[in-house]
Every structure is written in structure tokens, then in C-alpha cells.
Amino acid sequence: MAPKSKKSNAPQKANFFQESIKKKSAGVSDMTLLTKVNNENINDNLKKRFENQEIYTYIGHVLISVNPFRDLGIYTDEVLKTYQGKNRLEVPPHVFAIAESSYYTMNAYKENQCIIISGESGAGKTEAAKRIMQYIATVSGGESSQIKEIKDMVLATNPLLESFGCAKTLKNNNSSRHGKYLEIQFNSQGEPVGAVITNYLLEKNRVVGQIENERNFHIFYQYCKAATSTYQEQFGMTGPESFLLTNRSGCLSVDGIDDVHDFNETLEAMRVIGLTQQEQDEIFRMLAIILWLGNVQFVENDGGYAQISDNEVIAFIAYIMEVDADTLIRTLTIRVVETQRGGRRGSIFESPLNTVQAAAVRDALCKGIYNNLFEWIVSRVNVSLRQRGAHAYTIGVLDIYGFEIFEENSFEQLCINYVNEKLQQIFIELTLKTEQEEYVRERIQWTPIDFFNNKIVCDLIEEKRPPGIFAAMNDACATAHADSNAADNSLVQRLNGLSSNPHFESRGASFLVKHYAGDVMYQISGMTDKNKDLLSKDILLLIASSNNQFLSTLFPEPVDTDNKKRPPTAGDKIKSSAGLLVQNLMQCTPSYIRTIKPNQNKSPSEFDTKMVLHQVKYLGLCENIRVRRAGFASRQTYEKFLERFYLLSPKTSYAGEYTWQGDPKSGVERILKDTSIAPEEWQMGTTKVFIRHPETLFSLEHLRDRYWHNMAIRIQRAWRNYMKYRNECAIRIQRCWRKNKDQIGWLQLREYGHQVLAGRKERRRFSLVSMRRFLGDYLGVNNKGGQGQLIKSAIGINDQDFCVFSGRVQLLVARPMRSSKPSPRTLVLTSSHMYLVVSTLVGKVLQMKLERSVMLNAIKAVSISNLRDDWMIFSIDTMNPEEGDIVLECDFKTELIAHLLQRSGGRIGVNIGPQFEFAKKKGKTGTVKWVKDERAKTETYKSHVVTAPSGEPADSPSWPPCEKIRKPPRPITSGKLIRKGGPAKANNSSQGSRRPPAAANSTPRAVPVVNSAVANQRASVQAPVRSPTVSNGSSASSAPVKRQAPPPPPAPVAEPAPVVPSKPMYKAIYNFVSEDDGEVSFVKDDLMEIVQKDENGWWLAKKDGKEGWVPSNYLVEAPAPKPTPPPSLPAKRQPPPPPAAAATPTASANSSPAAARHTVAATTERAPVAATTNTNALHGGFGGPGNIGGVPGWKVALEAKKAAAAAAAGGGAHSAPAPAPSTSPTPAARRPGPPAVAPKPSVGAKPVVPPRAPVAGPKPTVAARPTTGGKSLQEIVSWFTLLVLLLLIFCCCAVAMSMRIGLLGVMRSLIIRRRHPLF
């Protein structure tokens, strides 16, 4: 893609760039760092660097380039890549850095750019321009074919226009003989979509004459040397030595220029640009016409007039011009003159020309054709480069002919030097004058710096009034239009009037202009003619007569022979196009490249100090450095700066969104402060911010570039943290589940059992203990071997029959003629039956015998008292008159009931009352009555009366499993985003929870204009956090946020009630050290008031008058001090209400006769059979082999209930939750079968006791818990009974003996007693 240096003088390849990176840099790379600023030091610095093969040096953002006159290998693609995306301070000075800066600024700041390259002829402007195009074409994106095409075309313009517009001069082997401004157009993505070339004044004189050792335009030599055979045949092309126009100056070839190679490049460029073969042929036809016309020679005829010396040449020219040969001869040798009389047209006559005049006509024709051909090519290139799609921005590259001083300087040099003066003026205007004026205007502290302003020279050349040089030339042409000499003389007269200008000296036939770059003496002779720039009418008519279409299109103006209006002169044209150029450049952000020519000999090693010093002076580099050193590297309007850098401050942006609502100036100030830019680095003007050093700007740009990158990294980090957190949570849950899954079911069954009886039956102290689980099979019936096996075989169940419950009971056994009496039995409950087994000792062998088996379906109800005793009556629906209801005492009554309900799907009713009837054998009935007697130490049964002391209150909750000592949660994740201390705290470090207080604290600011909607929205979100109601601590504020209506005003009371703090008080269970403003520290046991509960785990607390956020999981609710004893407690200890319901026994509604037998003393309830009950559920219930670790339906109901209760507790409402419906949301896979237990009877629907607060207060002493491994409670009781019995017997014996009862009788009674199976 990179174009080859086409006409390099000494293309010796050197790996200079790599060397320059490795080797030590010479001098300073930015001359603003020179210790002493003067022209000599600048010169020295440039010299050192040139000798060190460092041709580029900066003055701030101006690039100084010294022509190395050799290929340094610094424009390769690798080098180019090192400049891509870098700011100029990161990499050594280079033309690529300027191109990068322009391209970056265009994209970043959306401003049109221009790069102004100035310097002497041969100083390296065109090379620099080519490198810039190379850079832009490479880095500007866009892989679409259209964009690639544009890039290729833009690059192809170089060889094409160089061939036609450059020539070898004494100063430069590839001297541009025209000015060129190439504007590359980009779309909003920074892709080139088109280009426009503006051409400035071609030095057309060169076509017909060059001074010695110079050449005509390159294309002529290329064409002559490399013309194809077709062109040779068609247009008679031969070598350059055959044509006067190419051989006259005696320079046919140039060192380092390969014309044949270049011709092919030119043809290739034509192809790339899209010139058709026909167009190319026509171009080469025109060149042939010019070359052959140059060979036309005139001799004097007899009359002393010009005569064509060789008519064959004319014939050939006429042939290729497609004109009549005679007309051509007449045009070249005869002038048609029209006399004028008093402004009216007079007679027309023909005037033969002398040889000099004829040669002038010939030359004019050649120049005219070439000039117009060149302009046609430029406009044709523009047609091809016409933008595809809309363009947003442009980068212009100005490569204009350099300042020239020759021995003989004419009109062309005046124009060239004038344009250079204009460019110097732009430079002065923008870098010295305007910059200083801006400092003053913006009230920036500034000491003015003197500089030479070349405006006076520009005025000297271009001013209309008083007339400058161009105006004088126009006047001279107008007054003496017919005669060139007269016009020149007139010009001499007129120029005398300019002598008052200190930059002008009139020297007779010449005049001197003191240009910024040196004094130039211009020869007046021929100037007016060149200025007139008119083709004679004869020539125009000749061309109009041509049959060649292309030739005609080169001269499009219709030949108006009568037109008297003065056409614009060359001076006018160059003035207006220079004016337009200046206007255009002034609207862009300029970059400058100032090229310096180190010697006149194109030598790669010579550094002509005098010559360079001269350039350093006239380029004003010294002043440039001074202004730059004192000035600011960058200035930007506040609006633009804010728009570009708002991301850099959290005050001006949030999550990439622009949020600043203040004025732009304070926004800019905020950004600069927040990015910690040193205050001496910037100054605030009235409309702009000034940044002193480029490094500062670059660092801001760098921060900005990194912003999105950093954001992406933060999001990724947060996501990774979240994933880690999630995994860790899952692992912890799994670990916890694995640890507890076997226990959970037992505990939950126990919970369920207590729910069933909850509030209706006093409780034993032992049954409250924390670790009591409803294991069920206490006698190990399900085990293989041992006692369990004995029982199993006694009952006659096989291994598949699963025992749900087994335990010792005392069965009320009827005795003939005596009152019934408790007798030990073994009770076994399977999923279908309840068995009673009696054990007897036969000899010393324990024998077990099934006494009774009852199908669960036959059990209708279980009746128990509301006292703490263990007696229970099973109402059996049996047809056998020999079997009555079962009355027994079972230590694990709650568990037995729970299992029964579970197995029966809640069908079996649970009755609670002070007395119940029960069916005896043979249709008889009995009544068991319960009596409370506080004197009794334990409950006793005698004659159908059970006496029991008070137990624990009926609603005493079972203790939850013993709490482990709680440690602060181990941090789940590490990293910047999640704070140590666990997820709850981590969540709170997020912006969201911090933002409201911060925003609420902010001082009032100007009413937002742009983002008012956003602000309002935010304000409405923040309002509740710091609303006065909340913060003033009124009782209303302590209400949970969700509460809808305020509480009604309290009713007037007779006495002032004690002040009860209505706000929830919380106690700290850990120390907490705040890490942030807005948090409140506390130590363990501190009390504080919670003002607001936030769902994110942080609560707004008020402690010691200070409000702040605290982690909610560090607190437990402290019980509010109760001024009066709670009314509910004694009420609960009261005996059950009198059996009002006894008058209307609900059992009457029961159709079953057995049920009808029951006289229900208190509430009789039957749990409805759950609709979802099914056999599967019955058999696969909890404890079954298939259910280990499963989640039964009743458990779900229980969980739902708990959750509802917890929610109600959290919301401050302690209303009783409705029992969860049996249709539970438990996943089916986890619920292999247990029936969804019907909701507990609605009586005494009791709120589920919330889990105990951790470590809040002294724990109740834990009673020794019954274990399956040691002696069971029943065993202990039995031993105790035995002891008492023995004592009793002993006493009886003593009494009997004393009462003369025979010893035998005593012994007998003893034996009978001992025969009872007491283990």
C-alpha cells in the first residue's frame, strides 16, 4: 500500500529507525526544551540530530523536518504501526505522529483537520505529504471495496500528478511545479469516502523552456522513453533527444529517476484512477502534439516574416490535431488584427508574424494545451475521487511549491513566493498572533512576545488600494493590452508607486521584494504577458476547428470574438485561489510541518549551517518556541472539553452517562480536580480551558480511553465474583444439607406433633429439650436380631413390614371384680396396624405374645387430656364385643399421635378434654377423668382418675436444636467488589445502597435543565431514605416501611400510660467497625433503634443520637421492656375453659356408633382427611425406607407456615398465619409419597414461634435428653416404680406380719409381683 519513493535521489536503504530507537537521541526532540532559545541553538540542535540521522524534531506540535536526501528506512509498515494509536510523546518525532494526531483529533473532537507543509523547494514537502497519505490510508479502517478503492486512488494521485506536475529543477529533482491541496473526506467512522484535489497555478512556462540542467515535466521524458509501439506509430513518438522541448536544456535523465519505470507507474495510476484507454490515448495524443509543435521551426521568408521550415512536421501535427494543416500554418504565422475606431469595430486585416512572434504563438499553443490538459486530469481525478456517501469530516494536506529564489525570477516565482507568504501568514496568525490574542481575550496571564508579521509583504503583493504588485500588473495590461513591451514599461512606472513600502525596491527593469524567506529580485520583462494569460483568438479558433473531441473539451469556453470584458488575469486567479485556500485552512484545526533543506547539493551528509540558519530565521522558529514555551499546548471550549472528558469524574458522569447539570465551566473544573491534574497545569479562560503541557492532555485522553476498558473489566470481575459466590453458596447449602438431612425429617415430625397438640395440652419439661427427635422405633423392631426381632416374630410381621413406632406403654387392663390397672405392654405401630404385645417370663425366659392388633383404619380417634400426663384413649371401631377401646399410658404420646396422624393422613381425630368415656368389653363403658393436683409429684392413675400436677404451659415451644456459637460469616468471595465479611455486607458496598445518603447530603444545586427528568426520578427514589418523618424519630417513622396507614390516634386514658418506646430496639451480637461515612460502629450488646429496614441487609439505625447504616445480620431484636406483666401468660396456665361444648356434643353428628359413645368434654376435632391422601402416601410416609431425606408434604406445609409467620413477624404484624394448604409446592421428586397432612384443627391457631434469637440472653438450662443408646425415660421410670413397689411390699409384709397374716401369703403376693415382666 505504501507508495514507493518515486524519485529519490540516493535510495540507500538503512535501518535507521531501529537504530535511532536503540541509540541515544541527539539534542532535544522538542526544542521547547532547549536551555537557551536562539537561532544558533536551534541550528545546532537540528545539526546534531541530522548528523545522528534524526531528521524530525518538534516545537510543541509543530514538526520540523530536515531533508535527509536518502532513504532512512523510516516509512516501513512496522514503523508505521508503532505510531498507530500513540500520542506524539510516546514515540520519537515523526511525520506519522502528525498524521496520527490529525486523524485522532478528527475522530475524537469531530473537527476538520489540515496539515500545512511549508518550506523551500526541495526541502521535503511532497515527501511528507505522501507519507501522511500513506499513514492515513493504512490506519483508517474500512475493509469495504469502496473504501479500499478510494484509498488506492488517493495514493495513485501521487505518481500521476507528480509525472505531470513535477520536474527536475536545480533545487530539486522532483520539484512540484504546481500547488496541491488534497482534502480526504471521511465518514463518521473515520473511513475515507472520497477526496478532492485543488490545483494551484501550474508553472506552464516550463513546457516550452527550461534553464540549463533543468528538465521539462517528467511525463515528457517518460513518454518519449517508454511509449508503446502504438503511440510510436500513431503519434510518431521517439526518444526525448528528438524533441526540442525535451532536449534543449541538455538534461535528458536524472540520477535516481527511472523514467521508464515511472511511466509504467503513471499508466498504472491512470488505470487505478479509472481513466479509460481512450482517455489515456487522448492524453498521449495531446503530449505528442505539444512535443511535435515544439519541433516546429520558423525561418524568415523574403519579406522577413516567419515561414514554416518543415511542412512535414506541420502536416503530421495537423493530422494528430485533426485540424486543417493550412489553418495551422496560418495560425502560427499570421495574426488577424481588428482595428477599432471610437470603440466600434473597424476593419479586419491579417498581419504576418515575424519568426519571434510565430515562435511565441507556437509556445502559447503548447503551454495552453499542456495547462488545460493538466487541469483536465485534476478534474478527471476529482470525478473518480468523488465521495461515496456523505462525509462528516476532512483532513486536508497542503503540498505547495516551495519558496524559490532563482537568478532570474519572473511572474511564476512571484506567484509561488506569494502563496508561500500567505502560508507563512496563516502560521503566524494561528501560532503566534491569534494564540497571543486569545490569551489576552481569555484573560490568561501572558507576557507578549514580538514576532515578524509578514502581512505587510502580503499586502504589498495583493492589495487593491493602494494598488499592490498584482493590481499594478493588471492595470498595466489593461492600458497597453496590445503591446507587451508597452505593458511592461507601464508596469515599471506603476511599481514606482510602491517604493514607500519598506519591503519593496524598484530597480528599473526589475524590482525587489523582501520576502519573509529572503529578498527576491524579479524581472519585469514578459510579466504582463504572463499575467494576461490569454490565448490569442487565432489559437482558440484553430482549436475550435479541430475534429478531435478531446482537444475541444480542453478549451471549453466558446470563442467569443466580440467579448470586450477583461477576463481574469493569472494574478487574479492565484490571488483568489490563495484567498480561498487561506479561508479553507482557517476553518480547520491545523498541524504544521516545516521542512528544512540542509544543503543545495542534495547531499545526505552535508549540513550547510548558513543555509539552515537562514531558514530557521525566516521560518520564525525562535518565536515559535518562545510562544510555545510560555503558552499552553491545548485549549478547548468548556463545552467541548466537558463533552469529551465527562467520563473522568463521578460528578459529571454515572456509569458512562453524562450527568452533569451545572455550567460547563464548573464541570470542566470538577473533571480537572477529580483527575488530580496539578493546578499549575491548567488555567480557566472566559470561554476555554487551557492545558499547559501536552502530556497532561494525553494523560486525560489515556484515562478516557481506559474508561470503557476498565468498566468492562469491572463487570467481568463482578460477574466472576458472583459466579464464585453462587458456587460457594451452593457448596455451603449442600454441605449443610448433607450434614442435616437425616435429622431434619425427625425434627420436623416432632415439630408437627407439637403443632397438632399445640396450645391444648400442657407439656412435660423433658419433652421440650432441644435435641429430642421423633425417631419412632425405640425398641429396634426394624433391626435384625435382638429384642426387636423377638417382638417382630411375636407380632408375626415380616421384614418388609416397616415399624413406624415401638415403645413401652402401660395398658389399662380390666381385672375381674377389681378395678382396671395399668400393665406394661409393648406397642408397635406399623404403617397399617397397631400392635400390643405382652411380655412374660416363663422361667427365666422372656416370652412375647401378641395381645391385640388393631388396624389403623379402625382407630377413629385418640383422646387425651389437656394436662401433662401420658394417658390416651384409642377409640376403636370394632365389631368384636370382646374388644373395647384401648386406654394406655405412653411416654411418647405426642410422637405416637404424630405417627398415627401421619399414617392415617390426618384422618384420626384428636380429642382433648378433662374426661372421656371409653368402651369396655361387651358394650360396657367407662370414663377416664383427669384431675389437676399440684400436690402430686407426678401423675398417678387410680380408679379411672388420672391425677397430675401442672406441666409446662401448653404453648411452650420446643427448644430448637442447640445453637452453635455463631461466628461472623466467612467471606464467600474475595476481591475488590465484595467486601470481607460475607455477602450481606458485600451487597451493601454496591453503589445503589450508598447513593441515596450521598445524594441526599449533596448541597442544593442549580435546577437541572438537561437531565431534570432523571434528577426528579432520583429524588423521588431517595426521598424516603432521608425524609423528615424518618429522621425525626417520630413513632410513625419506626413503623415498618410497608405499613400502609398510620395507626389510629390513641383513645384518651384516665391515667397517663407509661411511655413505651414503640420503635424496635435491636441488640448487637457482634462488634462492628464502620468503614465508611454514613455507617455507625457498635460493640456487642449495644442497643440501638432501627429507623428503617432496607431489604439489602443494611438498616438505618440510630445510636447515641447518630444515624447511620448498620449490617442487619449483626443485630437481634431486643425484647421491648414491658411495663405491665403480659396478660397472656397466666391465661395460658389456666385450666381449660369449662366444657361449654359438652352440652352440645359434636360427636352426635358422627354417624359411627363407636364415635357416638364418646362424651366429648372439651373440643372434639377431627382432622379432615386430606384430599390428596392416597395409599402411596400412606405407605411411603416419613420414616419409610423410601423416604429418608425426602421432603414430605406436611413438612412443606409446616415450612410455609413458618415462612408466613416469619414474614408476618418481619412486617411487624403478628396475626396468626393460616395453615399451609396441603397442596404443597414441594418438588415431586423430593416427595416420594407421604400424604399431605391435613391442616391442623383450627382451634387455637397459634402463630409459629419464630426461631429463637441467637445468643440473646441466657439460655434455658437444657434437660438431659433421652437417648436411644442409654436407658430410656420409660426404663428409668420403671426402675423407679420397681423400687417403690418393693418398698411397698416390704411395708405390706411388715404390716401383714404384724396383722398376723401368714408369711406364706406375703411370699405369694411377692412372687406374683415379681412375675410381672420388669425387664
Ligand SMILES: Nc1ncnc2c1ncn2[C@@H]1O[C@H](COP(=O)(O)OP(=O)(O)O)[C@@H](O)[C@H]1O
Ligand atoms: N524524508 C525524506 N526521506 C528521504 N528523502 C527525502 C525525504 N524528503 C525529501 N527527500 C528527498 O528530497 C527530494 C525533494 O523532496 P520533495 O519532497 O520533492 O521536496 P519539495 O516538495 O519540498 O520541493 C525528494 O525527491 C527525495 O529524494
Ligand SMILES: [Mg+2]
Ligand atoms: Mg514538492
